[in-house]
Amino acid sequence: MTRALDTLLPIDEGPEGRLMDAVRYAALSGGKRVRPYLTLHTAALFNVDAKCALRVAAAVEMVHCYSLVHDDLPAMDDDDLRRGLPTCHIQYDEATAILAGDALLTRAFEVLSEDGTHQDANVRIELVKELAKASGPLGMVGGQMLDLVAHHHNLDVNEIARLQRMKTGGLINFACVSGAILGKASESALHKLHSYAHDLGLAFQIVDDLLDATADASAVGKRTGKDEEQGKATFVSLMGIENAQAQAGLLRDQAIEQLDVFGEAADPLRDMAHFVVNRVS
Template structure:
């Protein structure tokens, strides 16, 4: 696990350097929104999604600069989603990554604009030739991220999540919710390397399956943390789901069965990596890490 933590730290530092360059503050009053973008995008976090982009890219010998730009673009989309998720109209949170959320640090209007700007900047980065020399690859990166983050992905999942506060959901509905809200971007992160490397379909499919199982295991672990962890450990408010009466994997399965399910998914994720001849150790360790983390 120490090897993974060191690798996570190294990749996070590399991605942060790229984010710092891509989110340079302009002159003039519009700089205020960029300050809010930088506050959210450069405000820490484990950078798991960028890490998955980098690891999947290395399976296909992708140039590091290309992978870093995709990783940074994906992190912008993730950070935009956190800004909007924290708003009073959504989860109404005042703590994220151990500090004030964007709308608390700035204001609601600026937070909305910062989220919008991070989302659009991400697609701008993917469209640029520096990301990849092939227009076809860039178009696929853009198209797949649009699907993963939009109405058939993260946004659709967030809509179901909001509806879950007023209606009862069973395991199939919660699984679909999390596959869209959390899993779609994780699957994209795992597939990004295959897209960049123009990989054969069987390997692309294996990474999609790895990401699917990893994403679901990640979300079950999040549900467990909401019940078992402290605010100091997670850097955000805990106990929110029970407070709102929302059904989760934990509330429906119980703590032990939910943990068993997460571990099973972790093992299943690793099995999808067996066909690769390159080193997949860190991806395998990541599958174990997501279910045992405390933040």
């Protein structure tokens, strides 16, 4: 995965090369790579050419990394640690970080649009459309706005779930269905992967909230205890730790059930559901 990103985000030797340095810093510095893993392993269910799947997986990760770079900015969450390293605006500067995020988002759409992603233009345009929907005002960007206004409102569990579906659920859903789009999968297979992605995404966010409440920064690689400090409503503050843990386990089992129709080929997706709930960072 890192090699694909390395190739698709080349070093720029020009005087503006600082931009691509920051882009590469943001995209190549590790991370769990959950979203590209989902794209690669849903694509594998439909025997998609690995080179095509790798390009789409890289595009998904670019959008994820852009959202982290912008979310970490001083005007947003004001974080200085990410994946155990200084955030992009600390390592470079705010202006460079804003532009690096912009560049990652733009490059993601460019990668999807290029011939190497799929020979059929209909498939490529479908990917562009779905990615834009997942990351636009009704998806990730809207979710981030909701997260910012949530500081001043007392959201209930349903509103928190909606926030999560927009902010992180949309891109996780795209990661799962992009493999199916590449493979021109049936409507029913697509529907199963939608449901898997929905439950996985919700479990992922609940565990994120649990980690923020219970783990320490050195284990997670980013600042923890933020939610409580900011008096922010989360799944944990609304449900309590035990109920949140039980709910995450339930969602994991539900996600795995959706995969029955794919047989053993879906084992990597089952593994991911376990990983998401058991992870400690």
